Amino acid sequence: MSSLPFRRQRPRRNRKSAALRGFHSETWLGPQHFIYPLFVHPGSGRIPIESMPGCSRHDMAGLLEEVEAAWAVGVRSVVLFPAIEESKKTHRAEESANPAGLIPVAIAKLKERWPELCVVTDVALDPYSSDGHDGLVAPDGRILNDETIEILCEQALCQAAAGADMIAPSDMMDGRVGAIRDALDGGGFTEVSILSYTAKYASAFYGPFREALDSAPKAGDKKTYQMDPSNAREALRELALDEAEGADMVMVKPAGAYLDVIKSLREATALPVAAYQVSGEYAMLKAACERGWLDEKKVVLESLTAIRRAGADVILSYYARQVGEWLSGS
Numbered sequence: 001m002s003s004l005p006f007r008r009q010r011p012r013r014n015r016k017s018a019a020l021r022g023f024h025s026e027t028w029l030g031p032q033h034f035i036y037p038l039f040v041h042p043g044s045g046r047i048p049i050e051s052m053p054g055c056s057r058h059d060m061a062g063l064l065e066e067v068e069a070a071w072a073v074g075v076r077s078v079v080l081f082p083a084i085e086e087s088k089k090t091h092r093a094e095e096s097a098n099p100a101g102l103i104p105v106a107i108a109k110l111k112e113r114w115p116e117l118c119v120v121t122d123v124a125l126d127p128y129s130s131d132g133h134d135g136l137v138a139p140d141g142r143i144l145n146d147e148t149i150e151i152l153c154e155q156a157l158c159q160a161a162a163g164a165d166m167i168a169p170s171d172m173m174d175g176r177v178g179a180i181r182d183a184l185d186g187g188g189f190t191e192v193s194i195l196s197y198t199a200k201y202a203s204a205f206y207g208p209f210r211e212a213l214d215s216a217p218k219a220g221d222k223k224t225y226q227m228d229p230s231n232a233r234e235a236l237r238e239l240a241l242d243e244a245e246g247a248d249m250v251m252v253k254p255a256g257a258y259l260d261v262i263k264s265l266r267e268a269t270a271l272p273v274a275a276y277q278v279s280g281e282y283a284m285l286k287a288a289c290e291r292g293w294l295d296e297k298k299v300v301l302e303s304l305t306a307i308r309r310a311g312a313d314v315i316l317s318y319y320a321r322q323v324g325e326w327l328s329g330s
């Protein structure tokens with residue numbers, strides 16, 4: 001009985017001590033693997049986001065404090081999202097390219113204080129659009145691709161001029177990566193990178209984010225530009241286009257429910273792969289942990305490790321600062 005052949009192989013022997021487990025741990029998390037998404041608003045003070053406990057819309061002083069705390073625990077990159085006053089939202093989203101707007105001012109302040117911080121900026125019209133869409137809306141409700149790209153290029157140039165290190169188009173218009181690359185190069189910003197939202201799905205997990213920016217579509221949905229959650233092959237088509245158009249990094253969004261897509265991009269490209277653990281993923285984890293149903297530190301580190309194991313080099317996560325604190329023991 002005790003010498004049955006299948007017991008010659010005992011995988012548990014390699015798990016018997018921390019030292020042995022340490023030999024063959026395949027995936028690790030460090031604060032350098034994170035981009036920290038932050039919300040800014042034009043008023044003063046900190047406005048909590050109800051469906052994202054622990055996250056707020058910051059004023060400039062609050063933004064600097066938050067980045068200071070994240071920097072102190074090793075986080076070296078942020079991505080900025082603006083909560084724009086309703087009165088500044090227009091059909092053509094003109095505010096998106098205002099050099100004195102919220103985002104350009106925030107970029108300049110951050111780069112002045114931390115020249116080594118990698119400041120990533122979102123390119124899309126939705127925070128600035130009175131229609132709540134990432135693109136320009138035609139009278140019949142269609143989203144106009146090429147007309148949108150012209151505005152996106154102006155937005156990208158405005159952010160680059162303010163000092164952004166990496167432009168991240170999240171709009172999903174066809175051909176925008178190439179057009180933004182040309183616009184940046186034409187403007188002399190050859191060193192500004194593009195992190196493309198390559199496989200961005202039409203996901204219900206973005207709900208809390210839209211609450212934070214009050215940016216939900218006024219009519220219709222985003223299914224004519226964001227990808228169908230039932231599709232994986234299509235992500236490879238988007239990848240091929242983004243690579244050809246000059247993307248420096250590619251992204252999958254959301255992350256947790258799309259680990260297979262992260263893996264397939266990882267296997268198909270030599271570019272760095274990013275994954276966005278979005279607002280709804282954060283909200284789910286937070287809600288269960290606040291009720292004491294899950295152990296927050298363990299479950300968050302496990303979910304982020306899984307995203308790295310699937311093949312993500314870098315993760316956009318609202319938990320970035322917290323993870324830095326956990327990992328540094330502070």
Ligand code: PBG
Binds near residue numbers: 123206207208277278
């Ligand atoms: C829109 C944008 C969205 C997010 C990032 N950029 C929402 C959307 O597409 O409606 C979502 C991020 C999150 O949920 O955390 N350009």
